Amino acid sequence: MSDDEAILAANAAYYRAFSAGDFAAMSRIWAEDGVSCVHPGWTPLVGRAEVIESYRSILTSPNRVRIVHRDDTAIVTGDDARVVCIEVVEGSALLAATNVFRRVGGAWRMVHHQASPIAMPIEDNEPTPPRGQRLN
């Protein structure tokens, strides 16, 4: 498996854990050190304890939303990698997401996540807009 494939697989595993509400898997996905996270609308979280606790809260919430990811693009530099992608929340709202990974002991672990709303919702069955196009 190439680094790109491994990173895209790690990115997919994050969304699988999120969709399944699988906190144990989510906890394994995140690295032990150097982690941070910006959930939509939140101020930054820094450190594993804060980040993991936020996921415990989100994944066990009765209001947990369904998220599908698409348009994943991997950027790999040595032992560090990023995926930028689009999150489709509950089939309509769109977020732009960045997931940062670091290779630790041969495995890609997540060290940062940020998702932010895209200004204008687009229909899920419309063609994907050009990457980076401003939608409003």
Add this chain to the structure above:
Amino acid sequence: MSDDEAILAANAAYYRAFSAGDFAAMSRIWAEDGVSCVHPGWTPLVGRAEVIESYRSILTSPNRVRIVHRDDTAIVTGDDARVVCIEVVEGSALLAATNVFRRVGGAWRMVHHQASPIAMPIEDNEPTPPRGQRLN
């Protein structure tokens, strides 16, 4: 200068270039390879050409906003580093920002930026809320 100090200085230089509308400085701040950017409300931009062009457009716009950064926290791992911080836009609106840097030839160059709105504006003269606290 420690790595943390160097990273925080690089982060400050980014906002200085932004505030001054200094496109040449902004262009030098960004790395040559492996860059991506998510401006507020935008879909992800990938690659130096797209990212730099977006800054040319933003920095030369008559509607360019004033941004002050605060609560900078540096996370350094080898040749890769992140700063999470708060952006105060035009003295009121708050964004949560992540700036990712990579050490290239001894200098820290920016490889990723993302800023996303914080749900509830807070008064600039109020105490900073605990990092990571959900504001709504």
